[in-house]
Amino acid sequence: MELTLKERNNRGESGNATFALPRRFKRQLEDVLVRSARISQGHRPWSNYWLEELSIDESIKDLVSPIEFDLEDFLFSVMDLRLKDRHWRQIKRALVYSAFMHKDQIRSREKLPYLVHILRVSRRVADFLMRLHEEGIKMNSAKKRDLIISALLHDSVEDHALSIVRYGFDMSVHVSNSCARGLALDVVERHFGSAVRLWVSTLSKPLWEKDNDKEKQESYQEWIRHIWQDGDFENTIIKLADIFDNLDSTLKDLKDIAERKMRYGRLSKEDIAAKRKNNELVIKYLSILLALKENYSRWISNEVLKNEAIMNMVLEAIDKRKRAADNYFSVHGLKDRDLLEHLRKFQEACK
Helix, strand or coil: CCCCHHHHHHHCCCCCCCCCCCHHHHHHHHHHHHHHHHHHCCCCCCCCCCCCCCCCCHHHHHHHHHHHHHHHHHHHHHHHCCCCHHHHHHHHHHHHHHHHHHCCCEECCCCEECHHHHHHHHHHHHHHHHHHHHCCCCCCHHHHHHHHHHHHCCCHHHHHHHHHHHHHHCCCCCCCHHHHHHHHHHHHHHHHCHHHHHHHHHHCCCCCCCCCHHHHHHHHHHHHHHHHHCCCHHHHHHHHHHHHHHHHHHHHHHHHHHHHHHHHCCCCHHHHHHHHHHHHHHHHHHHHHHHHHHCHHHHCCCHHHHCHHHHHHHHHHHHHHHHHHHHHHHHHCCCHHHHHHHHHHHHHHHC
């Protein structure tokens, strides 16, 4: 059953986009965040067994245990921003929602809960906001809140639109993926405002209906270029943090595979397939970053990102990852011409 916007309005659904999480999950995860925040602020002593001290279900412990250090790092970075209390509460609520959406999702390259990626991207965004403060670039607490919330939710609509619709509208009817995204964004806007809706919408990979991988890749490149050139530094910074984390974790996985080969003298079929895929991903992410570096002054129009100190920070982060990739491939083999060829194709698509 397809629902048009007019039909949703007639049913009153667009006005009832409330995201009702299961109470037990919400309460217990909030308990975890409260305890984590107290540890990060130094109000409670650190303990490797702090999760065991909380009266929470095993499912919550299984979710939080592998990510506890990333959770601490994220909370510490956000607290450094000294946001208003009400803004901090909204960030915690967004984190709970994001954790619920991604709770059954595993990041295949690292065999860790997907929430690890969400936390690392959000921490990078918080660290960037702190750098802006250090450079004397002012931003109010509400905008900082919205940026961090958008980072926490940047994959939620793309990956879990149907679940958001289910919990947001209490709907059991069938909707298409495209319709579900619109409804899911209604829920996001209801809870976190129009700015968050706009940024999450822009950061959600479009639903492409292409016939082959080449056309999909060209569409992806066009989408990335649009993010670089749209003038909003918010989208650019979140997407950069996303690509940085994807590239870092891919290189780490490749190094782990190389270590297993040295240890056992051979690779499993799974590792051989993973190595091939990860090599392609490194080239893909690096070509995107190097294209941005080469065209920075032409593509980037936002004054914040054109600030000399901020620009140097971004370009140095790109160079750092290029060096890391060069170090890996110089040992384990991938000809530089493969990267240059991919970069050339990306730049042609961006003209």
